[in-house]
Amino acid sequence: MTAPIGTPDYDALLRANLERVFNERDAATRQAAVKELFSETPTMYEPDGIVTGQAAIGDVAGALLEQFGPDFAFVAEGVAVGHHGLGYLRWHAGPEQGPVVVRGADVAEVEDGRIVRLWVLLD
Template sequence: MTYPTEASKALVEPDYHALLNANLERVFNEREDGKRRAAIHELFSPEPTMYEPAGIVTGQAAISNVAGALLEQFGADFSFVAEGTAVGHHGMGYLKWRAGPANGPVIVSGVDVAEVSDGKIKRLWVLLDAPQG
């Protein structure tokens, strides 16, 4: 019989930076519904929950609908841009971002905080920075 060593018991962490950047680029910046839904299927757990200031949505389709509506609301030139490197540990990661039109002012900024399980986003909190000015 073998017993686990401290090294073998070490938690294998997901690549928070890759996962949260993929969420920003492939979900919240993706205007084509089919590609966005495929990315959500790859990046999120089967029944994810997203918490945002306007409410709580559950399920991959609902998250896709929210992302699509945001892009439609703000126009073709609007996008989200990561600020810095996403970090995390023990199943929780975060990524700072800003959003607005290309070469234009920042309209909104904030942070995505994700609970990650089995390498996929299980729960996502979208926290917006307080308006400036």
């Protein structure tokens, strides 16, 4: 089955978010990715709170990387799926050579190919 014309590539978008935002240690590079991948005024829903704005989302990603150390990374599991503006990607995270520390999923509302709202769900 082929996706309708204009349908976002959910897998590419959600993987880019994981790699270029949540795994990016350079703040300027991370913010450039946030600006490209997220809408002008995105909202991210985390278990501990709600974050609004591109800069704040980039700051949260950077703080997570600092908190967990230099070899901590998020890794996509499988292929992201989605339709009608809603995409879903499972992931796990932990040290590169260590055990998985956390598993979860990102669920994103997408408009015009960019993330408008992102829910971070932890297992």
